[in-house]
Amino acid sequence: MKSRASPPCPFAALKAATEAQVVKTHFLKVGFCVLLWYFIGKMGLLDLIFPKSCVACGKIGSYLCEQDRKKIKAAATFCPVCLKGAVGGTTHERCKSKLSLDGLVCLFSYTTPIKEIIHELKYRFVKDLLITVEKEIKKAEILETIDFRSFTLAPIPLSSSRKNWRGFNQAEALGNVVARRLKIPIDSETLKKIKETKPQAKLPRKERLRQARGIFRAISDISGCDFIVFDDVWTTGATMKAASAALKRRGAEKVWGLALASSH
Numbered sequence: 001m002k003s004r005a006s007p008p009c010p011f012a013a014l015k016a017a018t019e020a021q022v023v024k025t026h027f028l029k030v031g032f033c034v035l036l037w038y039f040i041g042k043m044g045l046l047d048l049i050f051p052k053s054c055v056a057c058g059k060i061g062s063y064l065c066e067q068d069r070k071k072i073k074a075a076a077t078f079c080p081v082c083l084k085g086a087v088g089g090t091t092h093e094r095c096k097s098k099l100s101l102d103g104l105v106c107l108f109s110y111t112t113p114i115k116e117i118i119h120e121l122k123y124r125f126v127k128d129l130l131i132t133v134e135k136e137i138k139k140a141e142i143l144e145t146i147d148f149r150s151f152t153l154a155p156i157p158l159s160s161s162r163k164n165w166r167g168f169n170q171a172e173a174l175g176n177v178v179a180r181r182l183k184i185p186i187d188s189e190t191l192k193k194i195k196e197t198k199p200q201a202k203l204p205r206k207e208r209l210r211q212a213r214g215i216f217r218a219i220s221d222i223s224g225c226d227f228i229v230f231d232d233v234w235t236t237g238a239t240m241k242a243a244s245a246a247l248k249r250r251g252a253e254k255v256w257g258l259a260l261a262s263s264h
């Protein structure tokens with residue numbers, strides 16, 4: 001049996017008005033906080049509340065103190081296949097194969113303070129730190145020695161779930177800086193990650209190489225195009241090699257690897 005509709009509560013209108021008032025007050029409070037935060041930021045007061053400190057030694061003042069900045073070391077150039085020394089990072093003729101990288105440029109050695117900077121950027125995005133890195137990239141002489149004008153930079157993609165979790169792709173953010181430096185376009189669409197992988201840092205070398213196979217795919221025909229695959233750190237090279245193979249399978253002409261740092 002249908003129950004009889006209860007008569008409208010005489011306080012319903014008053015209740016709605018009170019709720020509207022509560023919402024209005026809430027928005028005013030939030031608006032005030034946003035404005036306050038904006039002015040604090042504008043006036044540089046944030047530095048007083050959260051002072052910048054050096055990522056390597058903790059000294060207050062900037063994200064990278066002058067002493068640690070001087071410790072940044074250029075990486076050695078080596079062949080990405082046999083890992084032995086190679087002029088300009090070009091893959092030795094004898095080491096080249098159909099899908100291999102044609103060369104590799106690592107900008108800095110993966111030691112203090114680059115190690116700390118990369119770690120910091122990975123887990124806590126700090127814009128000022130990216131600006132610091134950009135200054136160092138601009139000075140990197142190795143980028144003068146190779147003609148990359150015909151290349152497009154493809155950052156190593158993260159899987160969409162990991163990208164959402166962190167909110168941004170570090171390789172893409174750093175890749176933008178490098179592409180600006182080389183005056184070449186960046187393309188984050190062609191190279192896609194198609195397989196979920198465990199975080200590489202915890203895996204032994206053999207497992208990394210096995211896991212990286214077939215994790216990328218190029219989603220369009222890129223016949224005759226030259227690419228630079230960019231990643232933050234070169235460790236075993238497994239990721240970049242897999243990216244190179246994926247691009248070459250879809251017709252890429254030349255593929256170079258470029259890493260901010262090398263732990264080789």
Ligand SMILES: [Zn+2]
Pocket residue numbers: 054055056057058059064065066067068
């Ligand atoms: Zn320092």
Ligand SMILES: [Zn+2]
Pocket residue numbers: 079080081082083084091092095
């Ligand atoms: Zn070689």
